[in-house]
Amino acid sequence: MKALLSEAPKSFAFGPFHLIPDQQLLLEGGQMRRIGGRAFDLLTVLVERHGEVVSKSELMTRVWPGLVVEETNLKVNIAAIRRLLGEVPGPPRYIATVVGTGYRFVAAVTFPAPRPPLLRAVAPPRAGNLPPPARQVFGRDDTIAAILRDLAQARLVTVVGPGGVGKTTVALSVADQAATVFQDGAWFVDLARLEDSADVSDAVADTLRSGDKDRRHDAPPRDRDVLLVLDNCEHLVDAVALCADRLLRGTSKVKLLATSREPLNIRAERVRRLPGLGLPPDPAHLGAADALAFPAVQLFAERAAEASRAFRLDDTNAAHVAAICQRLDGHALAIERVARRVGPLGIAGTLDHLERRFHMFDGCHEGPARHRTLTASVDASYSLLSPNEKAVMRRLSTFPGAFDLASACAVGGGDDLDPAGVVDDLARLVAKSLVLAEVRDHEMHYRLTHVARAFATEKLIEHGEQDAHESRA
Secondary structure (H helix, E strand, C coil): EEEEEECCCCEEEECCCEEHHHHEEEECEEECCCCCHHHHHHHHHHHHHCCCCHHHHHHHHHHHHCCCCCCHHHHHHHHHHHHCCCCCCCCCCCCEEEECCCEEEECCCCCCCCCCEEEECCCCCCCCCCCCCCCCCCCCCCHHHHHHHHHHCCCCCEEEECCCCHHHHHHHHHHHHHHHCCCCCCCCCCCCCCHHHHHHHHHHHHHHHCCCCCCCCCCCCCEEEEEEEEECHHHHHHHHHHHHHHHHHCCCCEEEEEECCCCCCCEEEEEEEECCCCCCCCCCCHHHHHCCCCCCHHHHHHHHHCCCCCCCCCCCCHEEEHHHHHHHHHCCHHHHHHHEEEEEEEEHHHHHHHHHCCHHHHHCCCCHHHCCCHHHHHHHCCCCHHHHHHHHHHCCCCCCCCCEEEEHHHHCCCCCCHHHHHHHHHHHHCCCCCCCEEEEECCCEEEEHHHHHHHHHHHHHCCHHHHHHHHCC
């Protein structure tokens, strides 16, 4: 291991935290905390000026030099810092808002005694092929921590949820944090590009071999201390399940983290269902500061500000923004797509058109093909359904909100489908993350997300079934 001569960086200590600006490090009790670049720079400015009021304009100039940014960006990052530092309702422990002016760092700050130049070990590059983590992950800290605990106890964890809800983002964040625990690192297998189930085992084996310097080209993968991320399993779920089961039986160190729209359903699998981002329970009369406490609103505000310089989250539009996020069930991809279209319509116009114009939010040219439109994100799941499952999903779209099992059988059945079969189809739609199941007043209720319902309604119209089944809902 090579050693470099370096000077000890200037650092600050407050509460259980240790901030080292020169190394872009924030430690809590000696453990590194993940924090976005802009948020880190904001925290550094506030800590350096602790006890002083730092104006909003100065913070934006320091953190976004040479850029014209909206105050919303500042508020979103301040909210992220507060969550990271563990702020709770009540008097602030770290960052106080000075209304109309800026912010002040109120915690006591100490300066660890400077040390003489020291030898700092430079570790070799970490093994693995993980894509770069997302620039900022909204509202998933608790989920990421829970999955990390799962991986400490189990060898297979599957993150399950609808397309576009953020499964890959969460899995990559988990893998990035867990990689150092595994001697041979963390490796990523993108199964979305595969079309033939016969290719699954080869893709997994090739990835395991790629980090093995002692391998022969035709040698089987060794039992390495590695985390393997199997991303987008749903369209090849049977083949992935078979491959995963064989891998777990044939090795003792390999651990698997999978993402899928439905579980693999093999022995010892731990399933983490990923819900939408956190939402305000009652958007009405919500102010901007309160709205920004919720991850769905944070994501909307960040993406809308990126897309339109005219957008500003304030007390006049916060309730409408929260209502949009609620209509979209906190679905990350849907929120991003809608937020980027608010410029021409405005917030009120976007909310007004949301129910009636599903395709108005399609048409993005970035990201994987399955996510470039909201239609594509649902169609990828719909195309994998059986004919009966498709029919039931279309018919359930006639419910404007939640429905119980008896209502599902009445509307989803009819002359061509047996009610008993509808129960099985409904269960499979829940498993495939196309229908949400919720317990209300000790009784199970079901509903389609806004995105799934809008898609299924269009399919209902295409099949000429709208009039016949709407009368039953």
